[in-house]
Amino acid sequence: MKLWKSLASLVLMSIIVIIDTMKPLDRETFQFLIIDDDPSINRFLITYLRQKGHSCESLTEGFQTATWLAHHNCEVVVVDLKMPKVDGISLISFIREINATVPIIVFTGMGYDEDQMHAALRAGANGYVSKNLPIEQLYSVLSRVLATCQQRALRTLPRSEPALLGAA
Numbered sequence: 001m002k003l004w005k006s007l008a009s010l011v012l013m014s015i016i017v018i019i020d021t022m023k024p025l026d027r028e029t030f031q032f033l034i035i036d037d038d039p040s041i042n043r044f045l046i047t048y049l050r051q052k053g054h055s056c057e058s059l060t061e062g063f064q065t066a067t068w069l070a071h072h073n074c075e076v077v078v079v080d081l082k083m084p085k086v087d088g089i090s091l092i093s094f095i096r097e098i099n100a101t102v103p104i105i106v107f108t109g110m111g112y113d114e115d116q117m118h119a120a121l122r123a124g125a126n127g128y129v130s131k132n133l134p135i136e137q138l139y140s141v142l143s144r145v146l147a148t149c150q151q152r153a154l155r156t157l158p159r160s161e162p163a164l165l166g167a168a
Contacts, residue, residue, distance in 0.1 A: 032045075033056075036078075062088075
């Protein structure tokens with residue numbers, strides 16, 4: 001079992017390195033909102049994402065989300081599940097009521113609790129990443145979710161009919 005975990009970890013790290021070097025997104029920068037009650041996690045994520053060229057804001061209280069979203073735009077929300085005043089599952093549902101399309105990624109220290117993961121996904125989360133994994137894993141999930149959302153947006157754009165050229 002220990003050998004299997006080591007092998008799985010090595011494979012995962014290899015995949016992360018490959019994905020991290022890929023350019024899955026057409027745009028270079030995105031606006032992130034990070035909601036985590038731990039200010040050190042917020043600072044770490046902001047520093048990391050800004051080094052990748054993105055814009056970031058953070059909230060340490062889930063109840064600040066409605067006001068922030070009413071006055072700002074963001075292209076992805078990163079949410080912690082376990083916060084003192086508002087639990088992450090309720091917060092995800094609330095964000096979905098305000099904005100049905102913004103990608104929401106759960107970034108939690110609870111590990112891979114299957115019940116919590118399924119509850120978050122049912123509430124409207126697009127991805128789930130443990131804080132125990134390397135930060136590149138979170139970035140990989142963020143990149144994939146944003147790329148998927150961009151593809152969906154492109155598919156829903158109205159297509160214009162080509163002009164008839166050279167008609168007689």
